[in-house]
Amino acid sequence: MAEAHQAVAFQFTITPEGIDLQLSHQALRQVYLSGVRSWKKRLSRLKNNFITGVYPASPSSWLFVVIAILATMYTRSDPSMGLIAKIQEHLPVSQSLSPQCQTVVSAVLFSTLLWLSLIFTMRLCLKQLLSYHRWMFEQHGKLSNTTKIWVALVRIFSGRKPLLYSYQGSLPNLPVPAIKDTVKRYLESVLPLMSASEFERMKSLARDFESGLGNRLQWYLKLKALWAANYVSDWWEEYIYLRSRGPIMVNSNYYGMDFLYVTPTPIQAARAGNTLHALLLYRRKLNREEIKPWLLRSSVPCCSYQFERMFDTCRIPGEITDTVQHWQNSDYLAIYHRGRYFRLWMYNAGRLLSPREIEYQIQRILDDPSPPSAGEEKLGALTAGDRVPWAQARKQFFNSGINKRSLDCIEKAAFFVTLDDDEQGMMGNDPDGSLDRYAKSLLHGKCYDRWFDKSFSVVIYKNGKTGLNAEHSWADAPVVAHLWEYVLATDSFQLGYNEEGHCKGDINPNLPKPQRLSWDIPQECQEQISESLEVAKALADDVDFHVFPFRDFGKWQIKKFRLSPDAFIQMALQLAYYRDKGMFCLTYEASMTRLFREGRTETVRSCTSESCAFVKALESGEFSQVLCYFERLFRQACDKHQHLYRLAMTGAGIDRHLFCLYVVSKYLGVESPFLKEVLSEPWRLSTSQTPFQNVELFDLVNHPEYISCGGGFGPVADDGYGVAYIILGENMINFHVSCKHSCAQTDSHKFGAQIRRALLDLLALFCPDQNEPTIAGNPQTKKDL
Known part of the structure; x- marks a missing residue:
C-alpha cells in the first residue's frame, strides 16, 4: 500500500489535440497487489469465522453426515422418520426438479439441519462440562473418578485442532455468587485487619446490607447475567479504566522488559528491524487464528476475547469517559524520534517488509536531520496528563486539517514505536541502579516520548535494548506478555542477526521514505501541552522503583x-x-x-x-x-x-461482585454504607x-x-x-x-x-x-x- 499512497497511478493533461492520459504501471501494480492482499485477509477471516462457528465439529463433518443419510436412504430405510418427505412436499422448486432430485435435495437439507443440531448439542454439552470446576480443588495426581470422567468427556467434545477463538461459544458465563457467600468471605478477609469494635461495626453493616438492599441489587445483577456474556467485564472496563480522569501514565499503564542478561545486537535500527517484523508476524498469526488457545492442564480452555484488540487500537479521550477504538489491519506504524513523528509503511508489493528492509527504513529515520515543528516535540505529553484537558485539546485543536490527519495516523497505526536516544538495561558498572532506571524509562520515559493511549508502545533504545508500555483498559498483562515472549523468542532464535549485528536478508533501495507527519499546533495548544507535561513530570518524578532478580x-x-x-x-x-x-x-x-x-x-x-x-x-x-x-x-x-x-x-471471588453491586446502587440512586466503605478501602x-x-x-x-x-x-x-x-x-x-x-x-x-x-x-x-x-x-x- 505504500506506493499506492505515495505514487500517482495516472496523470492526464488537456491539450488542443485532446486528453493526454499517462498511466503509471508501477503504481497500478502496487494498487493491485495491495488489493489482492486485502482480499486474501478478508477471505481468510471469513473462512476462520466459519470454522469457529461450527466448532467443535469440522466443516468436513457436514459431508460425512450427508453421505451417511443418503446411504441409509438407498438401503430403503428412513432415518429422518418422515421428515425428509415433509421437506420434499414443501420444496419451493419442486415443480422444476425430478422426483429423484427432490429426494436428494430434501435429504441434503435434512442432513444440514441434523448437522447444525448436533453442533448445537455438542456446544451445549461442552458448555455444561466447562461449568464444572471441582477439578481445580483437587490435588495434582489425586483426581477423583468423577474428574477423570469429566476430563475424558471434555476432550471428546472439544473437537480437533481448535483455532484461537474456537472455544468462545462454548465457554460458560460468569456466575453471580450468592450475597451471603460474598459477605461471609468479605468479613473473613477483614477480620485480621480490624480491631474487635471495628469488626463488630462492619459485621452490623454487612448484616443490614445482606438482609435489605443487597437482595434488591442482586436481582439486577442476575438479570444482567442472563443476557450479558459477562456481568462484570464491561462495567470493569468503563468504570475502573475509561472513566478515570487522572493520568493513565504510571496510574494505569504497565511495562514489559527485554532480556535481562542478553542484548542480541547493539545496533538500534537492527534491533528495531527484527522486533517490528516479529510483532507483525504475530499479528498475522492472530488474524489467521493460528495462536493456540490457552488450555489449563492441557484440557480446559480460557477465553481469548482480549486478543481481539491487541493491534490497531487506541484509547480516545473524552470529557466524561474515554472510549477504546479498534480498526482493521493498519498497514503502517507511527514512530517517534527526537521530537518528530513518522509514518512507516510496513508492506510493499502486498508483502510484509523483511527485517533488513525495516532496519533500512528505521536507519533513514535515525539519519533524518530535520528539527521538530513548533509544539511537536512534547505533543505526547497530552496523553500523559489528565484526561479532561487532553479531550478538550483534541476537540479544539485536532478536529480538522493537517492536525487531524496526523493524529489519525497515530491513533490508527498498528502500534506505536519510540526510537529512544537513551541507553538502558542492566549495566555492568551499576547493575541494580540501571535496572531501576530501565523500569522508570519504560513506565513513563520523558513523559512526552510515548503515546500512552495506544494499545501498546514499543521502545527501542540506542544500545539495542527494547521494551514496551501497554495501556490497560483493553486487556490484562498475561495477553501482552504472550505477545512479548513470542517477539523476544522470534527475534533471537528464528530471525537472528549477521556477524556485524545487522538483520539478515537483502535491501530494496527503492522503498519509499518514511513519511514525516505535519502539524500546525497553535500557541494555546502548546500551553496546554506544557501544563499536561508539568502534571506528568510531577507524577513520574514521584515514582520510586526497584527491580531485582532473586x-x-x-x-x-x-x-x-x-x-x-x-x-x-x-x-x-x-x-x-x-x-x-x-x-x-x-x-x-x-x-x-x-x-x-x-x-x-x-x-x-x-x-x-x-x-x-x-x-x-x-x-x-x-x-x-x-x-x-x-x-x-x-x-x-x-x-x-x-x-x-x-x-x-x-467465579466465587469477593471484590468484583461487590463492585458490580455498587455500580447497580449508583444506577438506582441508593446509598449503601456497607458498599461505600468496602469500595473505599x-x-x-x-x-x-x-x-x-x-x-x-x-x-x-x-x-x-x-x-x-x-x-x-x-x-x-x-x-x-x-x-x-x-x-x-x-x-x-x-x-x-x-x-x-x-x-x-x-x-x-x-x-x-x-x-x-x-x-x-x-x-x-x-x-x-x-x-x-x-x-x-x-x-x-x-x-x-
Whole structure:
C-alpha cells in the first residue's frame, strides 16, 4: 500500500489535440497487489469465522453426515422418520426438479439441519462440562473418578485442532455468587485487619446490607447475567479504566522488559528491524487464528476475547469517559524520534517488509536531520496528563486539517514505536541502579516520548535494548506478555542477526521514505501541552522503583516442599510488609477469570487470618528447635491462599461482585454504607504475578541467559507498594517494586531487601541446615539491612 499512497497511478493533461492520459504501471501494480492482499485477509477471516462457528465439529463433518443419510436412504430405510418427505412436499422448486432430485435435495437439507443440531448439542454439552470446576480443588495426581470422567468427556467434545477463538461459544458465563457467600468471605478477609469494635461495626453493616438492599441489587445483577456474556467485564472496563480522569501514565499503564542478561545486537535500527517484523508476524498469526488457545492442564480452555484488540487500537479521550477504538489491519506504524513523528509503511508489493528492509527504513529515520515543528516535540505529553484537558485539546485543536490527519495516523497505526536516544538495561558498572532506571524509562520515559493511549508502545533504545508500555483498559498483562515472549523468542532464535549485528536478508533501495507527519499546533495548544507535561513530570518524578532478580532459589526448590510457588511468594510478601510496617494491610493479588467468557480478573485477598497467625508466630521471638510448628502454620496459610485463588478463578471471588453491586446502587440512586466503605478501602500492597507462557519457545537449559526480566506497574496507593514478580525457569524470581517518594513511610529498596530476607527465612523453615537461620530477629540479618 505504500506506493499506492505515495505514487500517482495516472496523470492526464488537456491539450488542443485532446486528453493526454499517462498511466503509471508501477503504481497500478502496487494498487493491485495491495488489493489482492486485502482480499486474501478478508477471505481468510471469513473462512476462520466459519470454522469457529461450527466448532467443535469440522466443516468436513457436514459431508460425512450427508453421505451417511443418503446411504441409509438407498438401503430403503428412513432415518429422518418422515421428515425428509415433509421437506420434499414443501420444496419451493419442486415443480422444476425430478422426483429423484427432490429426494436428494430434501435429504441434503435434512442432513444440514441434523448437522447444525448436533453442533448445537455438542456446544451445549461442552458448555455444561466447562461449568464444572471441582477439578481445580483437587490435588495434582489425586483426581477423583468423577474428574477423570469429566476430563475424558471434555476432550471428546472439544473437537480437533481448535483455532484461537474456537472455544468462545462454548465457554460458560460468569456466575453471580450468592450475597451471603460474598459477605461471609468479605468479613473473613477483614477480620485480621480490624480491631474487635471495628469488626463488630462492619459485621452490623454487612448484616443490614445482606438482609435489605443487597437482595434488591442482586436481582439486577442476575438479570444482567442472563443476557450479558459477562456481568462484570464491561462495567470493569468503563468504570475502573475509561472513566478515570487522572493520568493513565504510571496510574494505569504497565511495562514489559527485554532480556535481562542478553542484548542480541547493539545496533538500534537492527534491533528495531527484527522486533517490528516479529510483532507483525504475530499479528498475522492472530488474524489467521493460528495462536493456540490457552488450555489449563492441557484440557480446559480460557477465553481469548482480549486478543481481539491487541493491534490497531487506541484509547480516545473524552470529557466524561474515554472510549477504546479498534480498526482493521493498519498497514503502517507511527514512530517517534527526537521530537518528530513518522509514518512507516510496513508492506510493499502486498508483502510484509523483511527485517533488513525495516532496519533500512528505521536507519533513514535515525539519519533524518530535520528539527521538530513548533509544539511537536512534547505533543505526547497530552496523553500523559489528565484526561479532561487532553479531550478538550483534541476537540479544539485536532478536529480538522493537517492536525487531524496526523493524529489519525497515530491513533490508527498498528502500534506505536519510540526510537529512544537513551541507553538502558542492566549495566555492568551499576547493575541494580540501571535496572531501576530501565523500569522508570519504560513506565513513563520523558513523559512526552510515548503515546500512552495506544494499545501498546514499543521502545527501542540506542544500545539495542527494547521494551514496551501497554495501556490497560483493553486487556490484562498475561495477553501482552504472550505477545512479548513470542517477539523476544522470534527475534533471537528464528530471525537472528549477521556477524556485524545487522538483520539478515537483502535491501530494496527503492522503498519509499518514511513519511514525516505535519502539524500546525497553535500557541494555546502548546500551553496546554506544557501544563499536561508539568502534571506528568510531577507524577513520574514521584515514582520510586526497584527491580531485582532473586537467584538464591526458585520454583524447583519450592515445589520440592510440595508448596505452590505463588503462595510461597505471597507469604513472603506478607512477612516482608509486616517487618517493614509493623502491621498488616489489605493485600491485592490479581487472579484471572478467563475460564468464563470475556473474563478478566478477580482479586485474591492474600492477607488472611492464617497468614497473620504464621507471621506473628514467626516474629514473636520464640524461635526454637521446634520448626515443625512454624512449618504447620505456614502450610495452613499457603493452603488457605490457594483455596482463595481457586475460588477467585472459578467465579466465587469477593471484590468484583461487590463492585458490580455498587455500580447497580449508583444506577438506582441508593446509598449503601456497607458498599461505600468496602469500595473505599485502600490496597496498600498490590501484587501481581506475570505468567511465563511460551515455554516451548525458549531453551532455558542450554540458553539460561535468554530470560526476560518480566514487567511491572506503578503503586496503587499513595502510601503503599506495587509488587510484580515473574517466576523464570527453576531457579530465579524477578521482582519489580514501586512506591512513591512523597510518602516517607515507603522505600522500594528497603522493601526489596525485606522481600529477599523473607524468602530466605521461609527457606530456612524447610532447610534449616542450608543457611544460617535469620528468623525472628537474627542479629546478622538486621545488620545486613
